[in-house]
Amino acid sequence: MLVIPLILAAGSLSTLVFGAPVPSTHSSRNTAASIHSLVERSADSYTVYGGNGDVSEGWPSQSSWVSSFDTLFNNNKAIMQSSCSQWNVPNDSASEINDIYNGIKTVASETGIDARFILAIMMQESNGCVRAPTTNWGVRNPGLMQDHNGAATCNENGVQNPCPTSTITQMIRDGAAGTSSGDGLKQCLAQAGTTDVSMYYKAARIYNSGSIVAGGNLGGGVATHCYASDVANRLTGWVFATHSCSEASIGSMTGTTASGGNDNTGTPSSTTTTTTGGNASPANTVGSASPSAQKAPGASASCKGWYTVQSGDYCAIVEQKFGITMAQLMGWNTQLSGDCSNLWLGYSYCVSA
Known part of the structure; x- marks a missing residue:
């Protein structure tokens, strides 16, 4: 399958689709x-x-x-x-x-x-x-x-x-x-x-x-x-x-x-039913010591923490997961654009250096 940037879940019929998650209060007008x-x-x-x-x-x-x-x-x-x-x-x-x-x-x-x-x-x-x-x-x-x-x-x-x-x-x-x-x-x-x-x-x-x-x-x-x-x-x-x-x-x-790992960590077992743990704690996560997939272009050679992009991710989600800023993410991945349009599915990005 052609790898395309994780811009948006472009969904209806004969298209390639991605999506992503995040809660709060809501004021109503009536x-x-x-x-x-x-x-x-x-x-x-x-x-x-x-x-x-x-x-x-x-x-x-x-x-x-x-x-x-x-x-x-x-x-x-x-x-x-x-x-x-x-x-x-x-x-x-x-x-x-x-x-x-x-x-x-x-x-x-x-x-x-x-x-x-x-x-x-x-x-x-x-x-x-x-x-x-x-x-x-x-x-x-x-x-x-x-x-x-x-x-x-x-x-x-x-x-x-x-x-x-x-x-x-x-x-x-x-x-x-x-x-x-x-x-x-x-x-x-x-x-x-x-x-x-x-x-x-x-x-x-x-x-x-x-x-x-x-x-x-x-x-x-x-x-x-x-x-x-x-x-x-x-x-x-x-x-x-x-x-x-x-x-x-x-x-x-x-x-x-289910498992807590990244998308590229192996093949899930086929007949057991388990569940993952609850909410991730972004500030406590530093990423994997080594990339689990192909490194993103421009990723830092001195990277200490890696993250492989999953279906549904976009830059704000990655920042939240690891408690980092967009400036840091771009600094450690120098070819990542400021609009996040080339955050690639299945590639490992540096999230700590």
Whole structure:
């Protein structure tokens, strides 16, 4: 698979997709849509889910998802508040985040799709940045959902700030209900061909790559191999914990497993079910003593700590994981650009020197 920069999860159908995680409070503009400050934190861990999406293969039942949309939304708000900075555009305002909340609720009601699933896909695609740029890897994917050639966007041929309420809702609608050019989540759920919880995981795979590989393994085929596993984890509370899914090996798994290591640390076992530990403690992490993958161009020759970029990472996440600044990251990796557009999946970067 072609290695492309980890700019954004560019998701809908026949594209290559990446996504990433991060929680907080939210002020509402009206009582009906009011979201209480964070009162519940679900277990923040990452489990690698391999196979066909069935509960019998270790995938989470719907009862193990974060219990309410409000809680799941609150848990992910901090990433919405900071995710636009990687593209040097204004981060989401409180009003825009409120519009995302209301937009998801509106579209969930229109389409009958679980609001939690819409939110998980949105976070996987754009981290909730209302000014996420349009990507095009053969298919034009704009907006919050990186939908299939939709019209709504706040970052194409100019950046809109603020992003209009109607545009935010339409970006969500285009991803969930589909567009005149291609399918959305509603059509992908129908194509999944099941009525149990596996339909969500299969629909995530279809939304990302357009199809499910013969044999049904959701880690196989093209695009982002860990996509369905990532979405399942987002639904069950993953925000900060170490991402332990290997793009290289998940397609051969037939069960679930998890480890605290980087993506390139080996092949997960195939039939046991375990879970990772909770939130990483960024300031206490100094990186690996030696790189576990090919060194990034310009990486310091005197580096003392290495980190291999995982699906979903961007510079702000790496900085947070290791308690470093962007200036330090660029100083230790001299060919890394200031807009983070060449942070490469599967390469080892210096995070301590």
